[in-house]
Amino acid sequence: MVRDPWRVVSGPGFLPAAHVIGKGSALAATRPRAHHSSRPAVGTGSSVVSGLRKDDGMSPTKKFREHARRHGVSDDAVTRILWSVQPSVKMDVKRPGNVRPEDRVVGYVGGLPDMPVHSTWKPGDHFVACLDLAAIPKQPLDDLIPRQGRLLLFAGPDYRDAFPDNGHAPVIFVPPGTETLVPSAPVDFSYYTMREESQELLERRVLTLLEPAAWDILGWPESDPLLEAAIEEYGSLVPDAPVVNREAGSSLDLRGAQLNHHDWLAIYEEEFQEKREQAVAVVRDAPEEFDELYARALREAAEASEENTEPYVCFAEVAEANVFGSGDGEVSWMIPHDDLLAQRFDRLEHSYFC
Template sequence: MTSWRDRLSTLAHERLPAEVAAKWTALFRPSIRLVSAGAGPRVGWIGGAPVMPAEAEWPEWPGRGPLDFVAAVECAALPREFSPLPEAGTLLFFSFDGHRRGADEDPRLEDIEGSRVLFVPAGVPVAERAAPEGVVPYPARDLFGEVVATAPEREHVLLDQTRISSGESLAEAAEDDPSGTDVFGELIEEARGPGPEHQVGGFALPVQGAVENEIAAEVLGSYQDPRLAEEAARWVLLAQIDSDDKAGMTWGDAGMLYWMIRTDDLEAGRFDRARCTMQCG
């Protein structure tokens, strides 16, 4: 059976110096890429309507209105050996789509109330919930899962912390590569092929710099805070949803939504503490 890491590992050893390739591939993490066609059971859906308990309120941003339902992930359908999520239950992802609502600017990054994650435990009676007035659902599409390799790139703290025998960090070694400073990102893009890049777990695929640094700076209030690297290391990707023409989703300038969560909150199932941010070109 082909390993989830084979494609990216092969490219790394073909294109990078042997020691750099070995150090980088040792950092790989599996993730579950969410695709619109694939083998196996449906693992969730994008757009359409959420399924919610009757007593659950539709998430709302006080002063702005109800959030848009973005996607759902059915935890029991995910490959267990690669999933960081509970064995059962459904995760529902909501975000305020300022562009779709006709707002002058997208305020999501300015307020934690602009997004929400709801976890519905297995066995709880649910029903499909119609969107509130003023919210037009995105076109619905089923999602299937495939396990792929992810790796740190674009300013991730692990590239600074991982060193080769010369004393250089992986980030410094990448700067010396003739193909450019984003050699790791280029390899990941080639290994994965065309998007959209919907994903659960693993390393985030940044459009700009490391998403972990961005979240840490939001929490601490500044990129200059000396605790930034320590805080960034506490956050991992819960899910990312890419701009998707078929689903009618465009985040900023064809960007990406990232729901990040601290590792201790993930282990404890405190999904309400996840934070969402957006990056775009």
């Protein structure tokens, strides 16, 4: 029997092969504009373990389409979902005493990071999270993020600003075997106390894989009848992964897939949505054209914007209240599309969605 590559399964027989975990492993250490949104999600009912193979000549989006077709979902519905979906691996934060034996630990948030010896922690930046990449499973739509070493996520002091003075969002990739140390928190002058103080640290907690996993849908589908109908059609016909779950939530999402554009494209850029409907018409007869149509629309939207001349996609995102302890927004790290392909992590920028 041929296993359905989109069926998500549990159990040690289907877990990804272990990678080498670098020193200081998390396992060892056991917007441009602000908006208000309520996102539905495309989710699974089990572990996010992909049966896809990169060398079979079929793109992940085409596999997703064929999986949906087998269950009777129309091409139009699949195209509209793919145009707005945000594939991700979702994680939650727990205090160490609340971690259960069956939880899959994938990193930690807060506290002091274990950093490469020659790296720097800029005063004012918040250390947010350390992700143990070898412990995080791949998702069916490949996120193009390495599965060795660790990622350290930092947030700038003005991450909430619509147009921050420095939009740079520091991310440090730590390859396996890198020499590391745990630094002291940087000291900076505080205009609140008028004296130098150490950087305030976020509470140290454990990151665990969140199940069932979920894929968000950008924008407000309830104000987009065609997209809302597509989600309902898919959810009513597809009994297995990925299924529709409008109430999914998490503390940290590792996105990085090429189908992760800015929130504002889904809400305010009418031309981008018009191109979605143009793609719907083309893909009915030529489904293989979807990837190029989507990539072209992203490039054209980026070139037409005032902020960027190249398309950015969402690399990672945290729920502000769950990680920072206050606020109701979502803090994102956006990466240039070509940098993601090259696995280059030195030009990420913040985006804030509220």
